[in-house]
Amino acid sequence: MADGPGKPPVRALEPSLYGRAEIFALERQTVFAKAWRLIGHENMLKAAGDFLTDDLAGRSVLAVRGKDGAVRAFHNVCPHRAGPLATTPDGHCDGAITCAYHGWRFTFEGRLQSARDFGAAEGFDPREHGLIPVRMETWRGFLFVTLSDTAPPIAQMMAPVDASWTDETVQPFALRRSHTIRCDWKAYVENYLEGYHVPLIHPGLDAEIDSANYTVHMEGEIAVHRAPSRKADNVYSGYWAWAWPWLGINVYEHGVMMERISPVGPEETRLDYLYFFDPARGEELEDMLKLSDAVTDEDLKMCEIVHRNITGGVYKAGPLSPRHEGAVAWFQARLRREAGYPG
Numbered sequence: 001m002a003d004g005p006g007k008p009p010v011r012a013l014e015p016s017l018y019g020r021a022e023i024f025a026l027e028r029q030t031v032f033a034k035a036w037r038l039i040g041h042e043n044m045l046k047a048a049g050d051f052l053t054d055d056l057a058g059r060s061v062l063a064v065r066g067k068d069g070a071v072r073a074f075h076n077v078c079p080h081r082a083g084p085l086a087t088t089p090d091g092h093c094d095g096a097i098t099c100a101y102h103g104w105r106f107t108f109e110g111r112l113q114s115a116r117d118f119g120a121a122e123g124f125d126p127r128e129h130g131l132i133p134v135r136m137e138t139w140r141g142f143l144f145v146t147l148s149d150t151a152p153p154i155a156q157m158m159a160p161v162d163a164s165w166t167d168e169t170v171q172p173f174a175l176r177r178s179h180t181i182r183c184d185w186k187a188y189v190e191n192y193l194e195g196y197h198v199p200l201i202h203p204g205l206d207a208e209i210d211s212a213n214y215t216v217h218m219e220g221e222i223a224v225h226r227a228p229s230r231k232a233d234n235v236y237s238g239y240w241a242w243a244w245p246w247l248g249i250n251v252y253e254h255g256v257m258m259e260r261i262s263p264v265g266p267e268e269t270r271l272d273y274l275y276f277f278d279p280a281r282g283e284e285l286e287d288m289l290k291l292s293d294a295v296t297d298e299d300l301k302m303c304e305i306v307h308r309n310i311t312g313g314v315y316k317a318g319p320l321s322p323r324h325e326g327a328v329a330w331f332q333a334r335l336r337r338e339a340g341y342p343g
């Protein structure tokens with residue numbers, strides 16, 4: 001079907017907004033500090049004292065399961081002299097959260113239990129020195145944290161996902177895999193938001209899906225991918241989506257992979273893939289990991305080249321395809337709004 005002449009194409013973001021420390025600092029404040037961030041799932045925290053940590057807009061955040069079964073989030077910052085309470089991405093605290101610097105101990109509810117060897121001090125009231133809470137909400141057992149008091153509830157943001165991903169079962173946590181890419185986080189997200197590149201850089205994926213009919217459309221703050229399979233029982237069949245600004249959701253027949261896109265610096269992005277998978281389906285998980293590694297590798301290589309080219313001084317903001325890059329245009333318009341970029 002012909003598209004007709006249409007409107008002039010939307011221009012991509014200015015290249016001067018990529019790979020620069022001051023822009024990264026601005027996005028930290030205007031985007032990351034206001035967004036919901038997936039830290040993990042309740043089923044990753046089995047016992048009281050099990051914890052997860054994450055970097056959220058440059059602040060370290062800790063989520064810990066309490067003796068009452070509830071999971072709470074705190075800043076991973078000791079109120080004594082700012083030492084870290086936990087120093088690994090996940091783990092278990094025995095009996096209490098113990099600061100790694102001078103050993104103050106806190107309950108899993110965040111109260112100061114003992115200030116180790118502190119000495120007598122008049123007016124020292126432990127109740128005034130508890131951990132600083134962080135806003136946390138759950139959706140289908142997934143734990144989301146935010147530094148914002150005003151962000152709408154996570155359930156509201158995820159409502160379009162509820163409508164399409166109707167089986168609410170979340171399989172047990174299977175494994176975490178991380179990849180580092182030398183690119184601005186925006187270049188990676190933009191790549192994530194279009195299927196236009198599939199026939200060119202993902203031959204394996206292209207053989208499985210009908211990429212001519214690959215579409216990505218926005219439902220609220222969720223970008224929904226649709227890619228018809230070329231055959232039945234395709235490993236790729238399922239639900240793929242992205243939630244503003246840094247979460248990929250990949251639902252497969254026997255599990256789900258949540259992809260946390262983590263901006264590390266102006267030229268570095270880390271991907272944390274969290275796999276939740278039916279333990280009886282180890283073989284399918286192995287197959288999926290192989291395919292996912294191949295596609296990830298193809299995307300990473302391209303994103304690193306694109307980053308170098310965007311920041312190389314030659315490229316000018318190009319036109320976005322009205323047919324394929326609507327979600328990229330949505331992402332960039334939202335960024336312009338949140339960060340105050342012109343255009």
Ligand code: FES
Nearest residue numbers: 078081083099102
């Ligand atoms: S900074 Fe935590 S005990 Fe001193």
Ligand SMILES: [Fe+2]
Nearest residue numbers: 191197202299
């Ligand atoms: Fe890709």
